[in-house]
Amino acid sequence: MFSVLLITWLLLFNQQIVAKTVGANIEYVEDDLDEEILVTTEHPILIENTTNDDDNSHNTVIIENETSTHLIDQNNMDKSELSLDDIIELNVGGQRMTTFRSTLTVVPNSKLARMFTKDNETKTKSISKENTAYFLDYNPVQFAYLLDQLRAIKRMPNFVPYELDIKQPNVDVRFNFSNMLNELGLNPERFLSPIVGAHLNLKTNSLIGWKECYRSKYNTPFNATVLTNTCKGKQLLIGCRSVNDKETLTVAGVGERENIFNPCPVNGQCTIDKKNNIGFYYVADYVWGFEARPKDWVDTNYYGHSMQTAFSHTCDSRDDHSDYRLCWSFSSGVSRGGGDRCGREKNLHNSKEWERLIYETI
Template sequence: MKKLSIIFCTLLASWLLLFDQQIILQTSSASIDDYTLTSEQMAVVKNRNVISSENIANTDDDHMSNSVIGHEYSDDLEDMEDIYESESSSDDIIELNVGGQKMVTYRSTLTAVPNSSLALLFTKDLKDKTKLKRKHKKIKFFDYNPIQFAYLLDQLRSMKRMPKISAYELNIIAPPADVRFNFSTMLFELGLTPDRFLSPLVGVHLNLSTDSLIGWKECFRGAYNISFDDQILTNTCKGNRLLVACRSTTDEKTLVVAGVGKREDLLHPCSSNTYCAAEMKNSIGFYYAKNQAWGFEGRPKDFIANYHGKGRGRFPGIPRGSFALNPCDSSDQNSEYRLCWSLAANIGRGGGDRCGSSTNLHNTDGWERLIYQVD
């Protein structure tokens, strides 16, 4: 009887264990049916799995020892990784080390002046991806005064929020005198000086090599024995700034005299067709005698005028500060800094065209007029 009790208890325990397992299996099956994932949810799960797998695969020294920002940048452009393929943000945050001080800003701030040396360091759209190498990534370091660099960043932040201006019109202001030392050097090294985009920028220049021109595009060239049509200034050369020059055909690489002016200053009217007074800006003044002549008067930077003030000039009937037109400028004062072209509309064109100190060139094909422009 005792043996029968033991056998019965064993069978009962086995039956109860089997019953519990069936209940568990049924419950599990029901829960799967009740929480079936949609196709969209399955896609999310799969994507998460892919991301998770990539994260696990990238746990080498190059990735584990850096923050996200530090991971993206190195001290050399050729060391930069192909970051634009992995980043989804078009204006991500950049961390800098400037003279040992941490600074954080947006990429758009550092690239506010396109094609500057600073912008090229942080431009994503690098053309030659084949040169990019996988190396240990570093936070970008600049060996500059952090106070000066912060002063620069504030101005770049303002620039990116304002309407776009031409790079040669940059006007980055230096900080107060007590922290100004080396600020201009920093701007030069970062490619944030106007003459990096346009040279020469202002003024009058003698014996200027055409190889030294930066940013200028030729829009007109013509021989001196063909009268100049001033319609070229409105129909052909439409730039906001012009470089007007002349040269001998025996040396096409050298501009004997060249003057730079803004469009609004190029046609400063003369009060009379017998004399004119140019309005000087940056040691150069353009003038325009309607239907007669167009040109400029230039002066050396250290020039001190000896004829300013009231009263008569060197010639009777010519006010002080003016020069005679017959039909072109024939003054011999600072003669090498002067240029004059008589206009095609001048019916009684008698000549007088000049290129610096060389005058009466209107009948020669050995001299050329040139105009360059920028947008």
């Protein structure tokens, strides 16, 4: 017993720990923030173990309380992580949970991340802190399910928020789980909107996560190098509009870069693979564009994977679902006459009254 007290006294002396007593809880705060700030709740014991081998040096911090033990590998964490990534105690619907701050803040600019960003933590009114545990009024089973996925995201290289794909739990609790994601700002549409499909009369001030990378009028031939040299985003939003309405895209479609060059023959019909009711096509030296369907369109094709587009005067000229079609001819086809469309407006090849626009992800 004496040896334990002596070791504890030496650790407190060497690390210059200031103990602050708040009610029945003790909050340990290190003067030197080279290591983690550790906040625990119920009679915590802080033990530092150092084991030196010939081949390796291993440093761990063990934090124990009456209900749990946490082991932190200091060798595998850099100093910035140790100084910024402290442990957070949560009370979720009456159940205690413990995790790292970095897990809760892994999705930048989400509401959940803002709750637990250190600068905002003491200011937020969205969570209640009592006895150093933060209370969240959610189903603890559902939140634990979410927490495991956030831990997995934290270990993903090059994570992009708009590619957030948090899986839903069992069908019987999906509604509440979706509401929780929305309230915590963990839905991908929060970071990129629109995120898929084709859209009519899309207001440019409603775009989230997109930046304009190309604009030209229809009387100027389109150059395909724009898609490789100028607009390099992983996803592109392609749209067109009348010059008389600069705030509205008449029709716009979202496509992943890997899907926007679906090759088509010069003559005859082109089979387009569709994704989210939109399919892009590319005819070398002729045209580039997309054909789409309304969001609620039900595919009557048994195989459900393709659409047909026909070309006339160098551009798609079909009338079915005409509002959801866009076609631009390349500079090499400028002498062929006709072509180019924006929704139901056709033969805009030489028009100064219509504009092409391309946006890329920020």
